[in-house]
Amino acid sequence: MSVLPRRILKETQRLLQEPVPGISAEPDEGNARYFHVKVTGPEDSPFEGGLFKLELFLPEDYPMSAPKVRFITKIYHPNIDRLGRICLDILKDKWSPALQIRTVLLSIQALLSAPNPDDPLANDVAELWKVNEFEAIRNAKEWTRMYASEN
Amino acid sequence: MPFAIHETVEVGKIDFMAEVATNDKFSGLYISTYGAEQQQQLQQEHQKRDGELLLRIQGSRGAGYDNLDAYIEYADSLAKCGRVCESLDLYAQCFRAGPLPSNFLWHVTSAFLELIRLQVADDNPVIRPEQQHHQRHGHLQSSSPLGCGVCDLVFRDPVTLLCGHTFCQGCVTKPTVVCTECGERTPYQPHVNVLIKSFVEKLWPSQWRASELLAEGKALYRQDKFHSALLKLNQAYYTGGENYALLNIRSRVLLKLGLNINAQSDADRVVQMKPKWSKGHFTRGMTLLSLGKYHEALLEFSLSAVLGENLQKLKSQINEALQRLLIVYSKDTEVLDLDNWNPIAHDYLQSCLNTIINGTYAFENTTDTLLNESNVVLHESTFFKKSLCEINTITELIRHILVEIMHVKHYTPSVQNNTAVAAAVLKVDKLLLEESDFNCVLCCGIFRNPVTTLCGHTYCMDCLEHNFDYSFHCPLCLTSLPPCLALSKKHTVKFVDELLLSMYGSAQNCSLSPSLNWSPEMEYDSSYLPVFVCTNAFPSVSCPLHVFEPQYRLMIRRCIESGTRKFAMISQQRFPMRFAEYGTVLEIKDRILMGNGCSLLSTVGTQRFRVLVRKEHDGYDMAKVQYIRDQHFSADKLPDLNKLHNEVLQRGMTWFNGFRPEIKSEILRTVGFPPAAEENWEQLDDGPAWTWWLLSLLPLGQTAHTDLLANTSILVRLKVINKILSRIEQSSLSRRITSWSP
Numbered sequence: 001m002s003v004l005p006r007r008i009l010k011e012t013q014r015l016l017q018e019p020v021p022g023i024s025a026e027p028d029e030g031n032a033r034y035f036h037v038k039v040t041g042p043e044d045s046p047f048e049g050g051l052f053k054l055e056l057f058l059p060e061d062y063p064m065s066a067p068k069v070r071f072i073t074k075i076y077h078p079n080i081d082r083l084g085r086i087c088l089d090i091l092k093d094k095w096s097p098a099l100q101i102r103t104v105l106l107s108i109q110a111l112l113s114a115p116n117p118d119d120p121l122a123n124d125v126a127e128l129w130k131v132n133e134f135e136a137i138r139n140a141k142e143w144t145r146m147y148a149s150e151n
Numbered sequence: 152m153p154f155a156i157h158e159t160v161e162v163g164k165i166d167f168m169a170e171v172a173t174n175d176k177f178s179g180l181y182i183s184t185y186g187a188e189q190q191q192q193l194q195q196e197h198q199k200r201d202g203e204l205l206l207r208i209q210g211s212r213g214a215g216y217d218n219l220d221a222y223i224e225y226a227d228s229l230a231k232c233g234r235v236c237e238s239l240d241l242y243a244q245c246f247r248a249g250p251l252p253s254n255f256l257w258h259v260t261s262a263f264l265e266l267i268r269l270q271v272a273d274d275n276p277v278i279r280p281e282q283q284h285h286q287r288h289g290h291l292q293s294s295s296p297l298g299c300g301v302c303d304l305v306f307r308d309p310v311t312l313l314c315g316h317t318f319c320q321g322c323v324t325k326p327t328v329v330c331t332e333c334g335e336r337t338p339y340q341p342h343v344n345v346l347i348k349s350f351v352e353k354l355w356p357s358q359w360r361a362s363e364l365l366a367e368g369k370a371l372y373r374q375d376k377f378h379s380a381l382l383k384l385n386q387a388y389y390t391g392g393e394n395y396a397l398l399n400i401r402s403r404v405l406l407k408l409g410l411n412i413n414a415q416s417d418a419d420r421v422v423q424m425k426p427k428w429s430k431g432h433f434t435r436g437m438t439l440l441s442l443g444k445y446h447e448a449l450l451e452f453s454l455s456a457v458l459g460e461n462l463q464k465l466k467s468q469i470n471e472a473l474q475r476l477l478i479v480y481s482k483d484t485e486v487l488d489l490d491n492w493n494p495i496a497h498d499y500l501q502s503c504l505n506t507i508i509n510g511t512y513a514f515e516n517t518t519d520t521l522l523n524e525s526n527v528v529l530h531e532s533t534f535f536k537k538s539l540c541e542i543n544t545i546t547e548l549i550r551h552i553l554v555e556i557m558h559v560k561h562y563t564p565s566v567q568n569n570t571a572v573a574a575a576v577l578k579v580d581k582l583l584l585e586e587s588d589f590n591c592v593l594c595c596g597i598f599r600n601p602v603t604t605l606c607g608h609t610y611c612m613d614c615l616e617h618n619f620d621y622s623f624h625c626p627l628c629l630t631s632l633p634p635c636l637a638l639s640k641k642h643t644v645k646f647v648d649e650l651l652l653s654m655y656g657s658a659q660n661c662s663l664s665p666s667l668n669w670s671p672e673m674e675y676d677s678s679y680l681p682v683f684v685c686t687n688a689f690p691s692v693s694c695p696l697h698v699f700e701p702q703y704r705l706m707i708r709r710c711i712e713s714g715t716r717k718f719a720m721i722s723q724q725r726f727p728m729r730f731a732e733y734g735t736v737l738e739i740k741d742r743i744l745m746g747n748g749c750s751l752l753s754t755v756g757t758q759r760f761r762v763l764v765r766k767e768h769d770g771y772d773m774a775k776v777q778y779i780r781d782q783h784f785s786a787d788k789l790p791d792l793n794k795l796h797n798e799v800l801q802r803g804m805t806w807f808n809g810f811r812p813e814i815k816s817e818i819l820r821t822v823g824f825p826p827a828a829e830e831n832w833e834q835l836d837d838g839p840a841w842t843w844w845l846l847s848l849l850p851l852g853q854t855a856h857t858d859l860l861a862n863t864s865i866l867v868r869l870k871v872i873n874k875i876l877s878r879i880e881q882s883s884l885s886r887r888i889t890s891w892s893p
Contacts, residue, residue, distance in 0.1 A: 061770025
């Protein structure tokens with residue numbers, strides 16, 4: 001276990017002291033690079049009322065490499081696949097070391113508000129979202145109720 | 152006695168103007184453009200013609216000023232020979248017939264400027280371009296390190312050059328920026344340094360606001376909106392206090408509004424604050440001209456010329472000043488007695504000047520007395536005390552001007568002890584800043600060696616270099632930065648360094664703060680070696696490498712920068728660990744850095760080791776290792792060992808020598824020549840070098856190679872080689888790659 005860089009310490013500190021509304025991120029007890037994240041479904045989205053669990057891992061060369069983020073809670077979303085992997089440009093080629101855990105999680109929250117079926121990861125979901133948006137949204141609400149209910 | 156210009160004279164004038172136009176290449180600059188020999192020739196020609204002209208003038212004497220054109224031609228001819236004073240004297244005569252248009256004085260103006268130029272050149276022969284630049288802007292050494300080095304004021308839209316110096320955007324040259332501090336070139340127009348801009352806004356809000364108002368005022372002045380410009384400038388004055396740049400523009404605005412006296416008082420203050428600033432003298436000249444103080448105006452324009460103002464811009468102003476002066480003098484002077492006219496005035500002037508140049512003691516004495524006198528603004532010399540209007544000949548006036556030029560040239564701001572004149576030093580109020588202002592966005596620590604990209608964003612040098620291992624984009628704005636610049640040596644931003652110093656005292660204190668993403672202690676903990684997971688390397692055998700992965704680029708850079716130039720080379724392993732347990736230390740012999748940030752390494756193997764502890768660091772592996780060496784054999788076993796050694800060596804070399812030439816040369820290029828057997832090979836830590844050389848060629852798997860690295864018995868190694876060689880000899884493989892057939 002190597003020494004934790006100051007940047008990670010500072011980011012963690014700030015995430016705990018000034019949390020982003022609707023987002024909580026806590027480092028794992030045994031591994032300061034592993035975060036347990038909870039994101040509430042944004043208002044006026046099919047995910048409203050849900051509480052989504054994610055895991056976030058900071059690789060050794062963070063911040064030069066993007067954090068690895070995955071949804072643990074099942075979610076019906078065209079840009080998130082069944083394994084919870086997220087299709088988001090800033091987590092891949094658009095990553096910049098000036099971005100932070102906080103900004104990444106905000107982007108994920110925004111992705112829930114604005115699904116983008118034209119850049120899909122879950123093909124079947126994206127297809128339905130394009131062909132029959134009404135039904136897709138109904139499914140998303142159903143999944144939210146089933147898997148992401150706070151109770 | 153009144154004179155009337157005859158019509159014939161008018162015609163003569165027109166002819167003459169045509170001649171001036173055709174001869175314009177002479178206009179005063181011939182002295183510099185022609186060689187000394189040609190110059191002499193020209194002067195002789197002129198003297199010959201002058202003689203004829205003088206005769207013509209004398210011959211027609213008594214005919215009043217009918218032959219004005221001849222006078223003018225003679226005066227111009229004198230001007231072309233550099234005899235400025237005589238030329239002017241003669242013109243003063245011509246002006247008795249009524250003022251001539253100022254364009255008639257074009258030649259004498261050129262000659263006057265040339266005279267000044269020569270005067271300065273004699274006095275100050277070597278002016279390097281960067282110094283010239285300093286002088287152009289009246290650069291003072293004593294300027295505040297936190298202000299712009301060119302204008303001495305708070306930064307307005309600061310840009311940081313590659314060399315780490317910062318200037319206002321409006322103060323740098325275009326399109327290639329040459330630093331006025333160090334002369335280094337920045338081949339791009341850098342963007343505003345957002346960090347420095349925010350510091351300026353925080354630390355000196357009133358000056359910063361004033362600089363904004365001043366810029367707005369300047370823009371209005373350029374659009375000829377003088378009333379609004381004046382309002383803006385006054386607002387700037389009350390916001391940020393007086394500064395020379397503001398007063399200079401205000402003076403010009405006031406002049407345009409006809410408030411000449413106010414304009415002059417502003418201009419006076421500008422010259423007082425910045426005695427070596429050409430633009431200030433120019434403005435003062437304009438105000439003096441408007442007030443009818445032609446003598447002083449001519450002096451100011453001359454000073455402005457000396458200090459580097461654009462000569463073309465000055466020429467028309469000097470021309471006008473000369474014309475006005477000639478009108479003044481033509482009224483007072485007597486009719487020139489051409490019979491007794493002493494045309495040595497020029498020589499007289501020269502001798503006066505020589506006294507000044509050679510015997511500067513006289514000059515220094517005046518300066519000394521000036522220094523001792525209280526309430527005397529240093530810039531003023533004896534010249535100012537004597538009313539210029541008391542000077543009754545134009546020759547004397549010019550002499551005084553030349554003396555004054557020398558005075559200003561020799562004036563050094565170091566003797567500046569007048570507090571009113573000294574530029575306000577920018578102070579840092581620590582309370583206005585907090586630690587987070589100095590945080591690097593990449594490591595979240597206080598800047599360590601801050602560097603600014605061309606897009607204007609600041610990072611620690613290490614952080615930015617590390618970023619360049621991954622991408623050539625600016626982390627904050629994603630601008631693509633040219634790889635050549637990204638990879639070149641970077642310089643810290645002096646301004647931020649200076650602020651850090653005033654915030655935290657010394658540089659040591661800064662680095663004490665635990666702000667580093669990677670600390671040197673952690674990095675160069677000698678018990679840990681950085682690990683390159685790639686292949687097996689062997690002692691004494693060279694190993695060329697192409698390094699392109701971001702994490703290894705960083706690793707190699709640190710190896711080289713720290714001076715250790717060593718890393719561990721270990722082969723990959725899938726299970727149970729990422730890399731094998733045994734490896735070899737490689738020493739970097741040479742490194743070629745390529746344009747894309749990758750590098751080519753020439754390395755050679757040194758010690759073998761066993762991995763004890765593994766860890767990861769900034770994306771690459773580190774290992775704590777234990778070095779291993781061969782066991783020594785007892786003396787009684789040596790003869791047998793020696794026999795085997797010689798046998799295997801011979802066998803190996805036969806195998807190698809049997810290779811086809813192209814394969815052989817390929818091998819030699821990659822791993823080098825086979826090392827000769829050492830005399831004391833049995834005592835070496837790694838045994839004879841040739842065994843490793845041969846092992847690197849033998850068709851063995853990675854695991855077998857690792858096992859051999861781990862083995863500490865030379866006997867075993869020799870036996871393995873022997874066994875493989877004999878197997879090769881029997882196999883088809885040898886037939887494929889060697890030329891002999893069994």
